[in-house]
Amino acid sequence: MLKKFAKQTLVAVSLAVSIPVFAASYTIGTGSQSGTYYPLGGILAKIWSENIDDFDMRAEVTAASVENTIKVATGKQLVGIAQGNVVLQANEGVKPFPRKMDVSVLFALYPNAVQFMVPADSDIHSISDLKGKRISLGAPGSGTRVSSVNILSTLGINESDVKPQSLNYTATTNALANGQIDAGVIVGSLGVGAITELALTRNIRILSFSEDDMQKIIAANPSYQPLEAPAETYKNVPAFTTPAVWNVLVVNKNMPQEQAYEMTKVAFDNMKKIRQVVGVTKFTTLENMNKLSGIALHPGAQQYLDEQMKK
Incomplete structure (x- = not known):
């Protein structure tokens, strides 16, 4: 019995040694x-x-x-x-x-820029012009949605003042390209792929925030700071000023x-x-x-x- 136990123990130890240790x-x-x-x-x-x-x-x-x-x-x-x-x-x-x-x-x-996109020929030229418009505010659970809702609210525009949609990056740019929305928000680095690709096939603008808008946003949430984006950050898109975090x-x-x-x-x-x-x-x-x-x-x-x- 003792020999059998010893043999089983030896086999078990041998197996334990031969089994690789997997990384966490x-x-x-x-x-x-x-x-x-x-x-x-x-x-x-x-x-x-x-x-x-x-x-x-x-x-x-x-x-x-x-x-x-x-x-x-x-x-x-x-x-x-x-x-x-x-x-x-x-x-x-x-x-x-x-x-x-x-x-x-x-x-x-x-830094992440809060980028409100519109078609180049849109009659939307300022944040206040967004009232009553179809806007993708970002996917549920995304920082884009948190930022877009907070910024609009700070500037006196509630979700009930617009026709909100909850789309991710790709769905937002597709909807804007196809005329299904009037504006879309993407919060990302300057030169983010989704906007870069859209600008290659569509003429777009990115709304520029006024100095007064920026002061209100920073006063309400000091984590934001103004970011100056130069012209041609995206193809044919003029320079714009936007909040960044x-x-x-x-x-x-x-x-x-x-x-x-x-x-x-x-x-x-x-x-x-x-x-x-x-x-x-x-x-x-x-x-x-x-x-x-x-x-x-x-x-x-x-x-x-x-x-x-x-x-």
């Missing part, structure tokens, strides 16, 4: 495949997977900021890309979030400090590779890591920043 699998929440979040999430997932031991990550297509923030706070995603104003709302527990969420920030990424990498505030530190370090060690894929990450610098005021960096990310600032 994670996801990074991104957004629509026609936006900037998706390719950025893809290259970050690749960089982390290749440079962190026992770490396997993939990019997940989502409705973007709100969904990503909720999934990170509830442990369904390790990290997500989100607009800073959405993360601040989650941290404070205000709409669209039902309560305070367990969120923190690894580092700021780049920084995108960030959002993580659960309970993420182990060592993990947050390693992910931050690996990302910055490989930033040249990231910029080759997503050019707008030229804004992703040590100096801009804590660009989003109102919420502290995760302690692991802060540890990395402190070390670098001493060099």
Whole structure:
């Protein structure tokens, strides 16, 4: 009996040794495949997977900021890309979030422009002209929808004052191209793919916010700042001024400090590779890591920043 037990034990140990140790699998929440979040999430997932031991990550297509923030706070995603104003709302527990969420920030990424698109020959020339119009305000659960609704409300235009539709990036540009809507909102980096592709086949304009509009928006939400977009940011589109808010990498505030530190370090060690894929990450610098005021960096990310600032 003893010999049989010893033999079984030896077989079990042998099997245990021969079974490979699988890397922990994670996801990074991104957004629509026609936006900037998706390719950025893809290259970050690749960089982390290749440079962190026992770490396997993939990019997940989502409705973007709100969904990503909720999934990170509830442990369904390790990290997500989100607009800073959405993360601040989650941290404070205000709409669209039902309560305070367990969120923190690894580092700021780049500024996101709030871009109200109209056909070039449209009679819509200002934000106030949007009243009564058919407008895509962005997909449910997206930062685009949060930003567009908040900005319009700040400027005295409620959803009941327009004919709202809830479309993602691709559906918004298709609807605008086909005359199914009068205006559409996309919140993304300057040069975002969805608008770039639309401007190649359709003549469009992007509404410019007046100085008075900008002052009202910034007074109501200091996370926004004016962004001057030069002419030809998109084909044949004149220069425009629009509100912008920084995108960030959002993580659960309970993420182990060592993990947050390693992910931050690996990302910055490989930033040249990231910029080759997503050019707008030229804004992703040590100096801009804590660009989003109102919420502290995760302690692991802060540890990395402190070390670098001493060099």
